[in-house]
Amino acid sequence: MPRRVHLHVGAPKSGTTYLQSRLHVNRRELSRHGVSYPHGPLGDQRVHYWAALEVTETDHGVDPRRVHGAWSRLLRHVRRASGDVILSHEVLAKASPEQAERVLDDLAATGAEIHLVFTARDLARELSGAWQETLKFGGRRPFARFLASAREGDSAFMEGFDPTRVLDVWAGELPAQRVHVVTAPPAGGPPDLLWHRFLEAIGVDPAWVPHEAVRANESVGIPEAHLLRRINRRLGDQARRGGEYSALVDGIVVGRVLGPRRSERITLGPADHPWVLERSRTWIEWLRERGVVVHGDLGDLLPAPPPEPWTDPDEPVPGKVASAAVEVIEALLEEVHARPPSPLDRARRAAARLRRDGA
Template identity: 40%
Template sequence: MAAVVYVHVGAPKTGTTYIQDRLASNKSRLAEHDVAYPVGLHGDMFRAALDLIDRPWDGQVDGFRGEWDALVRRTRRARSSAVISQEVLACATAQQVDRAVTDLAPAEVHVVFTARDIARQVPAAWQELLKHRRTVSYRRFLLGIRDPRSQGRIGREFWEVQGLPEVLERWGRSLTPDRVHVVTVPRPGARDGELWSRFCRAVNAEADWAPRDDARRNPSLGVAESAMLRKLNGRLRRAGVEGTDYRRVVREVMVHQVLATGAVHPRLTLPHDWFDWAEEIAESWRSWIRASGVEVIGDLDDLLPVPPDPDATWVDPDRVRPRDVADAALSALTAMVEEAARRSDPDERLRAKAAKATRRLRER
């Protein structure tokens, strides 16, 4: 039975995809050091997390029933320690957190929260909404999160997973401060592997226990690419494209494989006149962390926004030049044509099967 369980609860857009893929890629090597990553047949813990927080996904709820209990059973089979990692756990309610801690008993539960400066989180969070078929403008999104006490959907969805004090007060309510760990995401330019090294320290592991680094990244889109995707989402919604088709074709192929990796337009940032607000948020987080006594792995200065170059021009994703949007659309269209050419035509596959069956009959 696992003596210690580390529950990594996010936040989203803080390198969680990278961390989870590296854990999965090195699962056997980590097990040699008595560190279990108890994923099931699906290869991740997304379904189990949805089951715990009782949230639907593309209209599905019942399909995830029992996944959390199955994860708990796998975790209990660990010999020494286990790591659970899924960023949607950040929005668990106090009652759901209590259930998680109770279900994992008698193991000693620790909570790990990866945190990045809010000036980088805001544009990344908006782009993530676009990747999930949303069409909200950047301006409306910014106004929706400006007041942390906002009761609107945008503000509520953002702060329940991104608000560091709020998340850790829920997840740490029954834990002593030494069992709550904040891992700060290094600033751009940090040495390669620094985030992984910090995460390993949080879960009492050594970075070299997991040498394979073929994990996926979840890169950001350029401004024009973001504007194009928002417009496309509106068209696809009116066309009635199903969520499963959208994820498979638009998000996985067009966005992740083409637009995010080949973006040539300026990257999206927080508006320059919003940095004072971002600094206030960062200082409030740093003050809360210091007063709480939780463990910090990294540097609290990593949470401070880096002021923009005063001479730099901020590009508004709601007002991108049409030719830039068209350029991004042509890149996406080219990728879709290439993808369609790689896939066999269903009619051709059926004809090939029929021809093969005919040849076998003639050979008899």
């Protein structure tokens, strides 16, 4: 029977991929200290993702055979544990009250003490990251339209960012001392600070987890965002999450080429900063009144002023986009050249040689 379950439910774009990667690479060290971070066969950590998709009934284009029964499989890991267990995926932030109740009831039935963990980054950076995430999986909307949708509450991402909604859903019945909010430090802060704050929330000694993360979500700059929107318009549904080309776009176009380019960052401008600042202040006040355990500083959730001068991410930058496109083409050609030919390719080449020899 597990002693405690630390349930990390988001928010999206708050460093979750980095935290999950670092938990995963240190899973053996954690196990030696009585802390379990469940994984599937051959160390596959997607069990958390698949379970979150099933619980929230979210379609990300994943093979339904992976998703069906994923929560029950993850729950078996929890039941078998004898110490602490860490469960983590940001998709859980969008759960409905009924979906969250199912998860909490299942975990309570194991006899474990449940602790909820919510990581948060300032809303301005979360929104810019969320827009980039939509572009990685087929989105085409300009940044201004995305922000207008978020301001009016129409963006699906907003329900996961809002701590008042997420904690009402997930922590309504939990005592305040078992509800943990971990704040991401401002841009330019120490790279390990979020990790150490998270470890404090789950009661893990940093000495137990010496290995660095091997994966984090890549951010793109302004010209790269323009290029992605053009690619998505051309490819249509094939670039959407689960589409024929989505893995290539995410893995090679973004992961290998566009993310590492380090172009000018995407930031909110003067027109959107005031409403984001006001909403952030409202959330911070709610968290203070709720009495949650804060790891970090709630002041970290206030967005920084827009840079001066500010560059509008929707303004065309054709020369820089062309340069990025050439690098993408080079990477894709290298990928094609490195892959072994398929049986059909070999047959076509053999037929071409026969025609050539016959001539």
